[in-house]
Amino acid sequence: MSEKTARRGRLLVAGTALAVLSLGLSACGSTTKNTATSTSSSGSGSATTSASGSANPNAPLKTGLTVAFLPKQVNNPYFTTSDGGGKTALTKLGETYKEVGTSSATDTAGQVSYVNTLTQQQVAAIAVSAQDAGALCTALKQAMKNGIKVVTYDSDTNPDCRQVFVSQASSEDLGRSEVQLLGKQLNYTGDIAILSAAQTATNQNTWIGFMKDELKKPQYKNMKLVKVAYGNDDAQTSFQQTQGLMQQYPNLKGIISPTTVGIKAAAQYLSGSSYKGKVMLTGLGTPNDMRQYVKDGTVAGFELWDPGKLGQLAAYTAVALSSGQITGASGETFTAGDLGSYTIGASGIILLGKPTVFSKDNIDQFNF
Known part of the structure; x- marks a missing residue:
């Protein structure tokens, strides 16, 4: 089957994501979710930084940008929560949220196909949780050449294949x-x-x-x-x-x-x-x-960590990149909505924060 044919076969419109994990998770098929918000004159195409490639921390946030989330596995409760956080952040900012992906956590070829399709669609940014460190590199580099910003979250690819990695914690x-x-x-x-x-x-x-x-x-x-x-x-x-x-x-x-x-x-x-x-x-x-x-x-x-906040931070990072506030260089700082200020570390890595230990003494204080 050609890659073009495979892409066509995978782009299926999804229903509501499963909120509860069952032992019968499907190992085939795929899902696409798209939530449009109001757009401004900036449109929903990709945005780039200034011609020199330097960051402008005072640049206004663009609106009407399409940011696509590509998790390791759709309909996985963890990614349902994290990508839901991304959707919440993007909606607040006046952007368009999109989720695509395979229902198998090992369908690396499927992830590559989705990156290629999103590149053709000229989304503003892609937030991806990589199934394989190197397999997505060629496709992601092509996306960046086309002006698309690339953020990895939860699971990274090679550092030269994205601008920023939003890590759960150290x-x-x-x-x-x-x-x-x-x-x-x-x-x-x-x-x-x-x-x-x-x-x-x-x-x-x-x-x-x-x-x-x-x-x-x-x-x-x-x-x-x-x-x-x-x-x-x-x-x-x-x-x-x-x-x-x-x-x-x-x-x-x-x-x-x-x-x-x-x-x-x-x-x-x-x-x-x-x-x-x-x-x-x-x-x-x-x-x-x-x-x-x-x-x-x-x-x-x-x-x-809180996966919803991880998705929010990935979304805010994608919009900051697309707006030219940051480029992914170490030391750059930006504001991620209610999450506060974040500074990009070495190798373009942003840390969400320390993990939380859950036990019978505190577990009822949390709902995610």
């Missing part, structure tokens, strides 16, 4: 803190496993690298990482991988799942098994997904 903080959480729960003793998403997921692999480095410290000498399993951000696969881990390693004491789909699926399996309360589970999850498992004792604690 990758090192996230990776090390998950090991620290589990270490305390296990009294620093026992075999552990990691249940990740796709093997190519940039953010997952970066976090896992820091997890492995944290485990080298003396306090973890009695903890051993026996396996890294991959659930491909699919609920059914992640459930089966958890079951497989327990069959392969019956003495397993703990699991870290740095993916919202994976940790919920693992909790579902453990809560209905003889391992409940005996095998500790932590990682990255949403309070609404994990509330019942914290309250029934399956999970003592886990962490995450």
